Amino acid sequence: MNKHSCGLCNGELLSLPLPHQHRVMLSDGRCLDIPLEKTTCLQCGIAAHARPLTVASIRDVYGDDYALASASPLADAARARAYADALTRLVTPHRRILEIGCGSGALLRELHGRWLDASLTGLDPAVPESAGNGARIRYKRGFFEAFGEEKEEFDLIFSVNVIEHVADPGEFFARAAALLAPGGQMVFFCPTSEPPNLELLFHDHLHTFTPAALERLARAVGMTMQIQENRVEGLGDFQFISFVQSTRTVAQLSNVDPIKLAQQRTDYLLAWRNLEKILHARIGAVDRVALFGAGQMAALLRAYAPTLWERVDMLVMDNPGDAWSLDKPVRAYADVRDTLQDAVMVIATAPGAQGFVANRLVADGLKTVRFDDLISS
Numbered sequence: 001m002n003k004h005s006c007g008l009c010n011g012e013l014l015s016l017p018l019p020h021q022h023r024v025m026l027s028d029g030r031c032l033d034i035p036l037e038k039t040t041c042l043q044c045g046i047a048a049h050a051r052p053l054t055v056a057s058i059r060d061v062y063g064d065d066y067a068l069a070s071a072s073p074l075a076d077a078a079r080a081r082a083y084a085d086a087l088t089r090l091v092t093p094h095r096r097i098l099e100i101g102c103g104s105g106a107l108l109r110e111l112h113g114r115w116l117d118a119s120l121t122g123l124d125p126a127v128p129e130s131a132g133n134g135a136r137i138r139y140k141r142g143f144f145e146a147f148g149e150e151k152e153e154f155d156l157i158f159s160v161n162v163i164e165h166v167a168d169p170g171e172f173f174a175r176a177a178a179l180l181a182p183g184g185q186m187v188f189f190c191p192t193s194e195p196p197n198l199e200l201l202f203h204d205h206l207h208t209f210t211p212a213a214l215e216r217l218a219r220a221v222g223m224t225m226q227i228q229e230n231r232v233e234g235l236g237d238f239q240f241i242s243f244v245q246s247t248r249t250v251a252q253l254s255n256v257d258p259i260k261l262a263q264q265r266t267d268y269l270l271a272w273r274n275l276e277k278i279l280h281a282r283i284g285a286v287d288r289v290a291l292f293g294a295g296q297m298a299a300l301l302r303a304y305a306p307t308l309w310e311r312v313d314m315l316v317m318d319n320p321g322d323a324w325s326l327d328k329p330v331r332a333y334a335d336v337r338d339t340l341q342d343a344v345m346v347i348a349t350a351p352g353a354q355g356f357v358a359n360r361l362v363a364d365g366l367k368t369v370r371f372d373d374l375i376s377s
């Protein structure tokens, strides 16, 4: 049954348009044959599924098939450095630190070398055996819901791109708050809500949080927002939020108008719905279509523009080692550039990079199609 009011603030919900009638994408690129039915709250601005997903169906997503963390070790290491840079800039060092959902463990290893007095604990259902424990670092396999029976306390609890996957954020906040030592701090990175961006298209992003929604969750467990940065330098469309144990409001909430956000989200998903048709028109009646890019944007086109995907005969990128596992051949641009004169190249990179990439291909004499005028984030 569809919900009619927000589970967080009881505000009125608006149904968002489907980007495709019967397809969704998971954040690792896999597709499911169901529609992406999300809602936006007109009061707190949270985006959520119209029909709450069951815990079992969510866990199915992160079984052996979930591929994101192991996609590319180089990308994983670069990501860990970028998040460590942000954390060390925004958070003062603490002694006992817990990362919820530590993935490969790369970020904790990075922090191990920067916060020399800290003892670090990483928790993840899929942390690899090779992560390795040390004197100040240990990894535990498991779900957060089952953690904390040893009555340990932590001075800093953080997670990176986890809370948007959590079915019950209120319970998650309560569990985290219960593990904090007096004076402790809770820190989250998650996708930014405004402007709407690619993450809204991910089926396994169960919520998109506005600062107001996060503040509401924190207040319910006796915490208050200390710092909020909407788009963290070096991280793209991701926000940083930190909470401390206090009932006094410390931070100035960034001003996201939930009514305007509902309109922006509606426009954004309609742009995705129309994208397939517009791309066919821009490509025209040619025999060969190739994509430049074999990562997240290519995967999104496979999911939400499937008839375009059928026309694509190869994916091209500079470093095929970074390609996602999609069902098309991947070629190095330097190897195939001279064979692409008769093809139309659809620039399947992040919108912000499409102009740069297209100029480069045009300079090599290739025909390009971009869509950053339709999808700008």
Ligand SMILES: [Zn+2]
Pocket (backbone or CB within 6 Å): 006, 007, 008, 009, 010, 011, 041, 042, 043, 044, 045, 046
């Ligand atoms: Zn709400």
